[in-house]
Every structure is written in C-alpha cells, then in structure tokens.
Amino acid sequence: LTMQHEMKLALARGDFRLFYQPQYEIETGRLIGMEALLRWQHPERGMIPPGEFIPIAEESGLIVQLGDWVLAEACRQNKTWQSLGLPAVPVSVNLSMRQFLQRNLKERVERILAETGLEPQYLELEITESMTMDVKYATACLLELAELGVRISIDDFGTGYSSFHHLKNFPIHRLKIDRSFVRDIRQDPNDAAIVAAIIAMAHNLNLPVIAEGVESEDQLHFLKTHRCDGFQGYYRSPPVPVQDAESLLREAG
Ligand code: G
Ligand code: G
Ligand code: MN
Ligand code: NA
Numbered sequence: 001l002t003m004q005h006e007m008k009l010a011l012a013r014g015d016f017r018l019f020y021q022p023q024y025e026i027e028t029g030r031l032i033g034m035e036a037l038l039r040w041q042h043p044e045r046g047m048i049p050p051g052e053f054i055p056i057a058e059e060s061g062l063i064v065q066l067g068d069w070v071l072a073e074a075c076r077q078n079k080t081w082q083s084l085g086l087p088a089v090p091v092s093v094n095l096s097m098r099q100f101l102q103r104n105l106k107e108r109v110e111r112i113l114a115e116t117g118l119e120p121q122y123l124e125l126e127i128t129e130s131m132t133m134d135v136k137y138a139t140a141c142l143l144e145l146a147e148l149g150v151r152i153s154i155d156d157f158g159t160g161y162s163s164f165h166h167l168k169n170f171p172i173h174r175l176k177i178d179r180s181f182v183r184d185i186r187q188d189p190n191d192a193a194i195v196a197a198i199i200a201m202a203h204n205l206n207l208p209v210i211a212e213g214v215e216s217e218d219q220l221h222f223l224k225t226h227r228c229d230g231f232q233g234y235y236r237s238p239p240v241p242v243q244d245a246e247s248l249l250r251e252a253g
Contacts, residue, residue: 038066
C-alpha cells in the first residue's frame with residue numbers, strides 16, 4: 001500500500017484527528033484562540049505527525065480533500081463549543097500551498113462555513129510567508145477570502161522571503177513569528193533583534209503579532225517587554241486532544 005493510498009483509506013475510515021493548541025494574550029494571559037493541528041491516528045503505527053504525511057499529501061494532491069476535512073472539522077468543532085456556551089474564540093487552520101492555489105478556494109471555504117453554521121470571524125486561515133511570493137496572486141486570493149469575513153494570518157513569519165512593501169497591501173489580521181526566532185531569544189542577540197524588529201514593524205502596520213514556540217517564562221518576559229500581543233507554546237500548553245481543549249475553554253469561561 002502506498003502512503004497516498006493509506007491516507008485515502010484513513011480519511012474514509014476517520015483516522016485523522018485534530019489537536020488544538022491554545023493561544024493567549026500576553027498582557028492578560030487570557031485565552032484568545034485555538035490552532036487546529038492535524039494528526040494521523042494510524043491503527044498499527046500509532047500517532048503519525050504531520051511532518052511525515054503532509055508533504056506526501058501535498059505532492060499527490062490529496063491535501064485538497066484532507067484540507068477540506070480539516071477546515072470542516074475545525075469549524076464544526078468550534079461551532080459545537082460555542083453551542084455549549086464556551087467562550088467564543090477563533091479557530092486557526094493551516095492552509096497548504098496547494099489549497100491556496102485552488103481557484104475555487106473561496107467557494108469551498110464559504111460552503112464549509114454555511115454547512116457548519118460558524119460565523120466567518122471565528123475562522124482564521126494561516127498561510128505561510130512563502131505562499132505570498134507571487135504577490136499578485138496572493139493579493140487577489142487574500143482579498144477574496146477577506147471578503148468572506150474570515151481572518152487571515154501569516155504563519156512562520158521571518159523565515160521566508162518577506163516583502164514588507166507588499167505586506168501592507170495584504171488584507172491580513174496578524175503575523176505569527178516563527179518559533180525558530182523565539183527559541184534562542186535570550187541567548188542570541190540576533191534573534192532578539194529580529195523579534196523586536198518584527199513586532200515594531202507589525203505594529204507600525206497596525207498588525208497584532210503572536211509568537212510561536214514559547215517554552216519558558218524568560219521568553220515570555222522578553223516578548224512582553226517588547227509588546228508582543230499573543231503567544232502559544234509548551235510553556236502554557238502543547239497541542240491537545242479535543243476533550244482537553246474543551247476543558248481549557250471551560251476554565252477560561
Ligand atoms: O503539529 P506539528 O508541530 O507537528 O506540525 C508540523 C507542521 O505541520 C507545522 O508546520 C504545521 O503548520 C503543519 N500542519 C499541522 N496541521 C496542518 C494542517 O491541517 N494543514 C496543513 N497544511 N499543515 C498542517
Ligand atoms: O508551522 P506551524 O506554526 O503551524 O507549526 C505548529 C507546530 O509547532 C505544531 O506542530 C506544534 O506541535 C509545534 N509547537 C507548538 N508549540 C511548540 C513549542 O513550544 N515548542 C516547539 N518546539 N514546538 C511547538
Ligand atoms: Mn500554524
Ligand atoms: Na510556525
């Protein structure tokens with residue numbers, strides 16, 4: 001069985017799962033969002049991390065179907081939480097390049113929102129910086145998505161080729177600083193300078209910034225001092241299964 005075939009079976013059997021990582025406001029510690037992260041619960045091999053199958057799904061094109069499943073599942077789950085009276089926060093979903101290049105992406109997202117009944121402001125789409133290289137296409141595509149009323153963030157910011165010039169023309173709602181810059185923020189003055197510069201630049205463009213991969217009090221303190229708006233990371237919580245995510249929302253309510 002090829003990996004591609006196995007993934008098709010897994011999708012049909014319901015072996016994919018979403019984990020959720022909470023996002024917090026730095027100033028208050030308040031829970032402000034949940035990032036949905038895909039996992040494959042393989043019957044024999046156990047939990048397979050996305051790094052091992054997303055590239056293959058991307059190559060084969062299966063990512064389009066899988067991505068639709070992720071979108072629908074995240075929206076459905078968020079709507080369920082809201083129906084239970086839990087605090088309403090946006091759910092963030094990672095888009096792959098292949099999904100971003102689909103001509104009917106807007107219609108697909110629109111249909112999923114309609115089918116799940118989730119209001120568009122409670123869905124955030126994460127695209128990576130590298131997906132905006134074709135500036136003309138990215139601008140047009142992001143404008144279409146923004147028209148739906150969904151939120152858009154730039155993930156892994158700082159790792160790609162960033163055109164600050166074009167950034168200001170994208171209809172985006174926030175930047176996510178890549179965790180590779182956060183890791184050594186207290187040891188490496190270059191990383192510290194980069195993070196401080198990204199925050200300052202984003203704020204000049206009126207964009208909130210969230211830092212990923214925060215693992216220590218020290219890192220959080222640095223980010224707070226530099227007025228970073230949000231964070232996610234093991235320091236507060238790793239990505240957790242749906243039941244644990246629900247508990248976190250309950251505690252926040
Ligand atoms: O959750 P984890 O750290 O293992 O994720 C590894 C990578 O897989 C990250 O870059 C993350 O953005 C990506 N990823 C996780 N879930 C999804 C998903 O649903 N769709 C896409 N396209 N990428 C995902
Ligand atoms: O590329 P993206 O930002 O979507 O990747 C998210 C990935 O980062 C998830 O797979 C998640 O498991 C991982 N992650 C989340 N928090 C931390 C953290 O504090 N440290 C590290 N090393 N990885 C993290
Ligand atoms: Mn992400
Ligand atoms: Na990232």
